[in-house]
Amino acid sequence: MKHLLIILALSLATAAAEEIYIRANQVGYFGGGAKSAIAFSRAPMPEDFTVVGASNQVWFHGKTKPITNATWGQFSNHVELDFSKFYTPGQFVLKLGPAHSLPVRISGEPDYESVAHLLEFMRQQRCGFNPWLNTNCHQADGRTVYGPLTNGTPIDATGGWHDAGDLLQYLLTSGNATAQMLLAYELSPKHWYSESYRANHARLHNDPVVHVNALGLPGTNGIPDILDEARWGLDWMLKLHPAPDQLYHQVADDRDHAGWRLPQNETVDYGWGKGGARPVYFADGKPQGLKSYQSASTGVANLAGRYAAAMALAYQIWKNDPQQKEFAARCLKAGLEVYELGRAKEGVQQGNSYGAPYRYEETTWADDMEWGAAELYRVTKEKRFLDDAKRYAKLAADEGWMGKEQTGHYQYYPFMNIGHFRLHDLVDAEFQKLLAGYYRAGIERCVAAGEKNPYRVGAPFIWCSNNLLTALVTQCLLYERMTGDRQYRQFATKQCDWLLGRNPWGTTMFTEIGSVFPTDVHLMTVQILKRPVRGGLVDGPVYERIFSSLKGVSITQPDPLAAFQGEAVYHNDVHDYSTNEPTMDGTASAILMFALLNLYP
Numbered sequence: 001m002k003h004l005l006i007i008l009a010l011s012l013a014t015a016a017a018e019e020i021y022i023r024a025n026q027v028g029y030f031g032g033g034a035k036s037a038i039a040f041s042r043a044p045m046p047e048d049f050t051v052v053g054a055s056n057q058v059w060f061h062g063k064t065k066p067i068t069n070a071t072w073g074q075f076s077n078h079v080e081l082d083f084s085k086f087y088t089p090g091q092f093v094l095k096l097g098p099a100h101s102l103p104v105r106i107s108g109e110p111d112y113e114s115v116a117h118l119l120e121f122m123r124q125q126r127c128g129f130n131p132w133l134n135t136n137c138h139q140a141d142g143r144t145v146y147g148p149l150t151n152g153t154p155i156d157a158t159g160g161w162h163d164a165g166d167l168l169q170y171l172l173t174s175g176n177a178t179a180q181m182l183l184a185y186e187l188s189p190k191h192w193y194s195e196s197y198r199a200n201h202a203r204l205h206n207d208p209v210v211h212v213n214a215l216g217l218p219g220t221n222g223i224p225d226i227l228d229e230a231r232w233g234l235d236w237m238l239k240l241h242p243a244p245d246q247l248y249h250q251v252a253d254d255r256d257h258a259g260w261r262l263p264q265n266e267t268v269d270y271g272w273g274k275g276g277a278r279p280v281y282f283a284d285g286k287p288q289g290l291k292s293y294q295s296a297s298t299g300v301a302n303l304a305g306r307y308a309a310a311m312a313l314a315y316q317i318w319k320n321d322p323q324q325k326e327f328a329a330r331c332l333k334a335g336l337e338v339y340e341l342g343r344a345k346e347g348v349q350q351g352n353s354y355g356a357p358y359r360y361e362e363t364t365w366a367d368d369m370e371w372g373a374a375e376l377y378r379v380t381k382e383k384r385f386l387d388d389a390k391r392y393a394k395l396a397a398d399e400g401w402m403g404k405e406q407t408g409h410y411q412y413y414p415f416m417n418i419g420h421f422r423l424h425d426l427v428d429a430e431f432q433k434l435l436a437g438y439y440r441a442g443i444e445r446c447v448a449a450g451e452k453n454p455y456r457v458g459a460p461f462i463w464c465s466n467n468l469l470t471a472l473v474t475q476c477l478l479y480e481r482m483t484g485d486r487q488y489r490q491f492a493t494k495q496c497d498w499l500l501g502r503n504p505w506g507t508t509m510f511t512e513i514g515s516v517f518p519t520d521v522h523l524m525t526v527q528i529l530k531r532p533v534r535g536g537l538v539d540g541p542v543y544e545r546i547f548s549s550l551k552g553v554s555i556t557q558p559d560p561l562a563a564f565q566g567e568a569v570y571h572n573d574v575h576d577y578s579t580n581e582p583t584m585d586g587t588a589s590a591i592l593m594f595a596l597l598n599l600y601p
Contacts, residue, residue: 019099022100028105028106036497039079070453070454123229130264164582234311237310350362432482510534
């Protein structure tokens with residue numbers, strides 16, 4: 001008996017010594033929505049938790065809900081802290097035993113904070129003129145490759161956005177980013193013009209939104225900042241289509257990876273002098289690659305569909321603006337021309353690499369043509385576009401990454417099919433059921449995948465897992481808008497909460513957003529200037545096997561997050577470009593996600 005008491009006493013002492021960690025959304029919960037955090041420990045945890053305000057006043061008592069069918073890494077005990085029935089706006093902390101969370105804010109109304117901050121990151125990625133650096137870069141772009149013109153012929157390809165931590169530029173991602181920002185605006189134009197945008201943000205955060213002009217410099221021009229940013233993408237895309245039968249798709253290649261420098265101090269020599277012109281690849285629908293690694297391109301429809309969608313959306317937005325009618329008409333003409341290029345060459349134009357095996361390996365295109373055809377039908381009312389959109393919708397169906405453990409890099413890009421949503425209100429009830437069913441099938445596969453981890457995160461931990469989650473949240477919200485069915489709202493909230501701190505590492509996945517956020521990111525401007533930038537969505541956690549297999553990926557110091565690594569790893573470390581590199585297109589997609597959340601909190 002004496003031995004038993006000693007063992008029991010030692011066990012209790014060990015349990016008491018085990019820390020409890022609480023992870024919650026660090027940006028904010030909407031008062032009327034689902035609100036939950038997660039706590040984990042190596043030992044059993046108390047059954048009661050509280051929500052505590054200033055002066056340690058207890059506002060809410062709750063019971064923990066054990067999560068028994070999944071664990072993570074070193075932690076065998078997980079519980080959910082559900083405080084959905086607590087509605088009071090304000091700032092609080094969650095307490096469980098001796099542990100407490102980071103500050104948790106509950107808001108009674110939509111909050112545009114994140115969208116404004118994400119646009120800051122987009123401006124930091126601008127090429128041609130960069131307002132964040134207040135200087136020009138890459139003014140010699142570019143020289144044609146693979147095109148109908150003699151190789152090396154100069155064309156104007158200045159503008160657009162740098163892709164991520166490097167200075168490459170892709171129509172593949174930029175076309176999608178542009179179209180998604182335009183859609184974010186188109187779904188609720190009045191919100192972007194409303195003075196409440198500025199006033200609400202300033203009141204909630206004591207941090208007024210600084211509006212910008214077309215160049216991205218401080219100073220309002222009367223145009224919503226999201227349209228200024230999308231217009232930056234549109235202007236570049238128009239340059240990539242200099243003639244009715246021509247489309248270019250990429251500026252520069254992985255020769256770019258030659259060391260750290262600011263964009264204006266370009267040093268790479270692509271054959272036209274150090275820091276000179278960069279190659280501009282023509283979209284011919286065939287495998288390309290100037291050296292070791294050829295793409296597996298089969299057509300141009302992936303690029304063309306997204307291009308047409310962006311241009312048709314631009315026409316819808318600016319057609320009635322007396323100052324912009326000519327621009328709107330030019331966009332529509334370009335969209336119609338490029339759409340026909342896609343119809344003529346159905347298939348994918350992938351990204352090009354030079355000396356490294358990594359490139360964008362997109363294999364899907366019907367989803368893009370569906371989106372393009374749906375938008376063109378909206379503006380032309382020509383039945384052929386509606387017929388095309390329905391045909392492409394059936395071809396695309398529910399194909400995508402959802403439910404898969406592994407895919408090629410950007411194989412199912414964009415990571416959700418917006419075409420189904422934009423076609424939905426144009427077709428009859430029976431076809432509407434078909435489109436909603438495609439969305440539902442993908443979401444259901446993610447719900448099942450989420451049961452394998454205590455966070456209920458339904459995306460595989462492959463490269464850019466955060467982009468996948470952003471797409472998943474967006475798809476859930478659009479499905480709800482299409483059907484009125486709210487059954488996936490709580491699931492979607494948990495995916496979003498993961499991005500905002502309800503994850504093993506207790507960090508948001510956006511630079512300078514939240515209480516704890518990525519700081520040592522794989523981004524040249526931040527690393528060279530030691531100047532943070534807000535709003536960049538980092539790639540996100542990957543399976544450990546992926547991290548250990550990549551070339552040139554490492555961490556620079558003992559991992560301070562080692563205790564929290566599990567099924568997937570995340571490192572706030574500059575040398576881990578697999579998990580901590582912000583991307584332009586992921587950030588643009590998150591703008592659409594937050595815009596939808598603000599519309600339907």
